[in-house]
Amino acid sequence: MSDKYQGFVSSPIGKLLVKNLGLPNPTKLERYEAGDPLVDGTVLVGGTGRLAESLPGLLDVLGIASATTAGESQRFKGLVFDATGLKDSTELVALRDFFTPLLRSLEDCPRVVVIGTPPELVKGPERVAQRALEGFTRSLGKEIGKGGTVQLVYVAEGAEAGVSSTLGFLLSPKSAYVSGQVVRIGVHGKAEVTEVADQTQPLAGKVALVTGASRGIGESIARTLHRDGAKVVGLDVPQAASELQALMKELDGDWLTLDISGDDAPQRIAHHLTEKHGGVDVVVHNAGITRDRKLANMSPNDKGDRWAQVLGVNLTAPERITRELLDQGVINAGGSIIGVASIAGIAGNVGQTNYAASKAGVIGLVDSLADELADGITINAVAPGFIITQMTAAVPFATREVGQRLNAMAQGGLPIDVAETIAWYANPASSLVNGNVVRVCGQMMLGA
């Protein structure tokens, strides 16, 4: 499951070939290990807007060192620019004036965050200027190199204090494979900003349900939520029972085996969570299947109905389970519901009309519930790009290589990259992060 190409290009002969043939040369991405500081270096903060003044204090609470001016030959691990003060298109030049002199002073795997005002919440020339930020950050993400990431965080007026967990995620190695993304804070729903007592155990005392938890991305999600303090309830199909039990025993968790597309699955899950745990705080709809076939060949046959299977497991099941848990009040106040969409659900993919429809539907589920949920419950989704798992190891070599290289980081992501993004959503301090679909794709060329 390791990226052999990346190993190859860092070998002496590989380096020679990369240089002479112009092969992609992926940077080894830094990733977070339990116990690490969130940011290993200094973050320079600039701009003039609603957040500029409070940013150093917010970062300090997270244990992140910051500066507001650049000393000569000083190097930075991250740059945060508050662009909420830009009121029309002529003022956008402030972006160039801030970034251009700093881009040669960045360490490896640098982090850039631009903070704006959600365009849809303002009017006229300010809306134009704020919308322009998206073209800027997506371009910078494609050219920054060195394993760097660039994000745009739109913060609604009044939601400034709710940005902390998002900065912690986007400035740290936890977001290694997340780039070119647009995050909205405080736009959907109404919630209070929640503080977390222990930054390293934000989920202490919380119960997290993870479907498809026995291996791959689901296993990584379970491990990461456990690392962050949660009691994990792993769910998988009966055939995966032994793997699931072994993992959940290791994580001091609980388990449940059933087919989520079964008629009585929502009731059984609700019953289990209520009886054994008194409710649930985090619900991760990770289980999913593919049954690829071009639409012209998608008729049901004796092997089953590829359309119905994929839509049933990937979309209808998470919908029904979510509604049942909400209707019965099983999800605790301040909880979070997290869907797993896909690049294919955003950009479409050959042979995946069924899968892409199901994953676009997951985005619809997020949109549908984000404005309706009560009690500070949030709903968000991740949309993975090319993530290296046992499933992708089965993809033919050439297709896999193209899929892995066609992104700004010229490499595939790891299950942990998806898991860290989910842990950010699950963090109680992300109470104003609602209605987002964030791609974990190394800023893949596929899809905006």
Next chain:
Amino acid sequence: MSDKYQGFVSSPIGKLLVKNLGLPNPTKLERYEAGDPLVDGTVLVGGTGRLAESLPGLLDVLGIASATTAGESQRFKGLVFDATGLKDSTELVALRDFFTPLLRSLEDCPRVVVIGTPPELVKGPERVAQRALEGFTRSLGKEIGKGGTVQLVYVAEGAEAGVSSTLGFLLSPKSAYVSGQVVRIGVHGKAEVTEVADQTQPLAGKVALVTGASRGIGESIARTLHRDGAKVVGLDVPQAASELQALMKELDGDWLTLDISGDDAPQRIAHHLTEKHGGVDVVVHNAGITRDRKLANMSPNDKGDRWAQVLGVNLTAPERITRELLDQGVINAGGSIIGVASIAGIAGNVGQTNYAASKAGVIGLVDSLADELADGITINAVAPGFIITQMTAAVPFATREVGQRLNAMAQGGLPIDVAETIAWYANPASSLVNGNVVRVCGQMMLGA
């Protein structure tokens, strides 16, 4: 400016190499010529929703032959499926049931249109199902082949009668290079459905301002709006005066030379249109420039300020001109404002932080005005992908080839493809088409 690769692969030796080396094999796209019927073949209509019953009548008015059942071995040029009746994710199987048996009965360059309800206007399971359509259509666009296109048209309740000009565009060769797009009808603003007396001259008696009109895409826009009956007022910089005048004389149009980023440009344009034409009906902000450089190298130098130049011409000028024309009431009731964005403004591009910011800002201008415009004035934008022009002919061969092939049609588009999309927006029958950004990109892999 012709696509030499496409000529090559249709030669005998080219065909051999394509077959044996797996080279991209682009289909020669059909394009509309004045006098052609809109659709050369039969369109099969299916589905059960708000539009299904009225669709054959709407197509008949456009001179498009339709059927509601498929005769044995009958072939179709287009398929239209009304999906507005799909109320939850289990009902999505109707897509498969309709399309799968028909996909082998399509002629070359087939057209597929799925009609849905805008997800943001409905709730719960219906919203999920309607949102899922996007993953379906984008996937089908990538696999349909043979120069086919697939679109999703979201029609708000009550706007059913306003869909006619959009069907005419999306089912005809006018949309040759538009695929995988999502169009919204009747979602923004309030307007009556406008009927057009002569379908071949929808702009008869209308005045159209086109900036950057002397050549390239601008010239094609001017010619196309003239074909559709408009009096064209071409605008370009003084250096292009002779080309501009020659073209406008040929088109029996009028011209105006000035730098749109000049302080007094908006007033001069407003004055000219008012004095000489009594107002304007169609405003096409086509003029644009690139000044590529990575952000690290974007400081102003003795050749000028690349950031300020690009933002000034591409974004601030269209903003100022639009507001001046609106403030002075120069744009007639029922008029249309049309911006030119770019794939780069959606997905970002290396070396184009300035350009992408300006083009994302154009999208912001559309968003900003779509809900505010009165008197049935609409605003929309096109976002071209790789369009073959003199500008792209200067791009190095390898980059150009990759740019041209990385889309579902494995070829670059032509200026006429952008122009036809603009003519669709400009059509008075498109009065409910407002707030859209449609890509003209052959469903490029870049961006969703």
